[in-house]
Amino acid sequence: MHEKLEKEALWQFGGYGFLVAVTMVMMFPIYWLVVASTLPQSAIFAGGAGELPRLIPGRNFLANAEALAARPEVDFYRSMLNSLVIAVVYTGLALLFCSMGGFALAKYEFKYKRALFMGILGTLLLPTNLLVIPLFLLVSNMGLSNSYWAVILPWAAYPLGIFFMKQAMQSIPDSLLEAARMDGASEFQLYYRVVLPSMKSSLAALAVILFLFQWNLFLWPLVVLREGKYTIPVAISKIMSNDMIAYDQLMVASAMAIVPMFVVFILLQRHFVNGILGGAVKE
Amino acid sequence: MSRQLLVPLLDQVRFKREQLKDRLPTLPGTPLLFLSPFFLLFGVFLAIPVFYTFYLSFFTFQGVSTEALFAIDVGAYQIMIPEMANLQYVGLDNYRRLLTDSVFYQSLLNTAIIFVVQVPLMVALALGLALVLNAAYTRYKGIFRSLLLLPVSANTVAYSAVFIVIAAEGGLADIALGAIGIPPIDWISDGFWARNLVAFMSVWRWTGYNMIIILAGLQTISPSLYEAAEIGGATKIQKFRHITLPQLKPIMLFVFVTTTIGVFKKFAEPMIVISSGGPLNETRTIVYYIWQVAFQNLELGYGSALTVALVAIIMTLSLIQFKVS
Incomplete structure (x- = not known):
């Protein structure tokens, strides 16, 4: 028995060690990003043999941010605004369309419902990055290229989103809807007054997924947007495509792109986890 | 995506639609x-x-x-x-041109190598972390989970930039390796290492996400299975091999299929490595090549053929993974 306890203690020790070590390694790039954004370029890299790059924050954050702001071809603060507007409008629209569509699929019976649904499921296996060529032709022909709509509309019909809403809405009891109908509610009122309020946590979960998806899009905005309309990923890639990369500016831009999202994500990550798992993870 | 997505997905395919038809209104x-x-x-x-x-x-x-x-x-x-x-x-x-296009094959090979480096490392880490986080003795589970999941929310281009700075000459990676006696590695301009850098970056980003999915799978395994095994005197390793792994099979399938799709559409990371001086030939992924063909050379027709070929490849791989499991 004593031996068994000892063995158990060894397992626990190993498990904790592994967990803490991996967590520290994973957190290090984030810590380093914060530090590097406050350093002058010369301190980000080692100077000579045996010399270390600085591992504690410096005082150059504002200077780096000013240098970044002074580059018109990057226009970083404008790109932050662009990204924010695009992601917010996109999330709102996609939530509306996916929840309406999900409601129809979950709570009505109609012809070709299964065919429609299978069509949506089929596109889940399709990497969206690959539709860029025909989309580009389509969007430029519609006169939408280099506009916010060019980045918002093509992905507003998010297949995983309508699927997710349908699954969630199937849990609403039909008797509840029938009761509302008896009271004279129209079908749209049903959706707006009964269904949406009871779907708050599912909507929040989907919102986090949609926002992250749009926030991270890179290939499509790179193809369809021109100067002045860049989103954050495109603007950062412009800092890097210069012959002499200004690493201090790069780090301050990356920090501003990543760190605020982390704060929001920590607050909302419960929804994100629910979104991908439907509450399957317990404490 | 355990219950919420995976199971309903299979349900939809078989289905009991008769049952639904009577109840739902047909307005x-x-x-x-x-x-x-x-x-x-x-x-x-x-x-x-x-x-x-x-x-x-x-x-x-x-x-x-x-x-x-x-x-x-x-x-x-x-x-x-x-x-x-x-x-x-x-x-x-x-399509004929595609069959003899060495760049196409090279970029497919690069994508495949990134897959081979990324997936075992990522799955092993994610599985290990999920096992520890699922164990009864572990405390502060919520904090560890949140921290490990953070990279999922990192902007792809921004985090790639961070890794470039860490891996650049005289950067932290060299110094950390130097501390344990390994000479500096040319992470960005050496083809072999630049490709691995892309894989490591992806491991950083996706380990936590897959850990959460595996964790959900672990929690659906009935405790009675373990209890029965303990009565039979099974060791921890035996329980893992004969209960945990077989029970996790559908979840692992999901992880492999989504990761395959993820690797085959990788664009941001190789783009950033290449634009900061990485060798084109060894780090160019298939989507990067399609982007070059279509939007740098403006050969949209050939780019479309490459796209069709890639979709066919992804579908085939997904099917094989479904069949094998």
Whole structure:
């Protein structure tokens, strides 16, 4: 028995060690990003043999941010605004369309419902990055290229989103809807007054997924947007495509792109986890 | 995606629709009204492009004209499928070219190597972390989970930039390796290492995400299975091999399928490595190559053929993974 306890203690020790070590390694790039954004370029890299790059924050954050702001071809603060507007409008629209569509699929019976649904499921296996060529032709022909709509509309019909809403809405009891109908509610009122309020946590979960998806899009905005309309990923890639990369500016831009999202994500990550798992993870 | 997505997905395929048919109302028009915004956008921006890619892959041309090839009237707005300047039907020429295109094969090989480096490392880490986080003795589970999941929310281009700075000459990676006696590695300009750098970056980003999915799978395993094994005197390792792993199979399948799709559409990371001086030939992934062909050389027809080939490859791989499991 004593031996068994000892063995158990060894397992626990190993498990904790592994967990803490991996967590520290994973957190290090984030810590380093914060530090590097406050350093002058010369301190980000080692100077000579045996010399270390600085591992504690410096005082150059504002200077780096000013240098970044002074580059018109990057226009970083404008790109932050662009990204924010695009992601917010996109999330709102996609939530509306996916929840309406999900409601129809979950709570009505109609012809070709299964065919429609299978069509949506089929596109889940399709990497969206690959539709860029025909989309580009389509969007430029519609006169939408280099506009916010060019980045918002093509992905507003998010297949995983309508699927997710349908699954969630199937849990609403039909008797509840029938009761509302008896009271004279129209079908749209049903959706707006009964269904949406009871779907708050599912909507929040989907919102986090949609926002992250749009926030991270890179290939499509790179193809369809021109100067002045860049989103954050495109603007950062412009800092890097210069012959002499200004690493201090790069780090301050990356920090501003990543760190605020982390704060929001920590607050909302419960929804994100629910979104991908439907509450399957317990404490 | 355990219960919420995976199981319903299978349910939908088999299905008990009779049962649903009696109960749900069939109001003429109403469901279509609710569905129309979604399907309007779905049709225009997803369905048409899918077929259009296939169509374009039989043509060759350069540049875009404003004339319409055919138009769809949706009332308020006319959707026009544009005609190309110098549009020329070439039959299977694009596909023939693809078969002998060494760059295509090299970029496929690069993608495959990234997959082979990334997946075992990532799955092993994710599984290990999930096991520890699922164990009864572990405390502060919520904090560890949140921290490990953080990378999922990192902006792809921004985090790639961070890794470039860490891996650059004189950066932290060299110094950390130097501390344990390993000479500096040329992470960015050496082809072999640049490709591995792309894989390591992806491991950083996706380990936590897959850990959460595996964790959900672990929690669906019935404790009675373990209890029975303990009565039989099974060791921890035996329990892992004969209970945990077989029970996790559907979850692992999901992890492999989504990771395969993720690796085959990788664009941001190789793009950033290449634009900061990485060797094109060894780090170019397949999507990066398609982007070059279509938007740098403006060979949209050939780019479409490459796209069709890639979709076929991804579908085949997914099917094989479903079959094997």
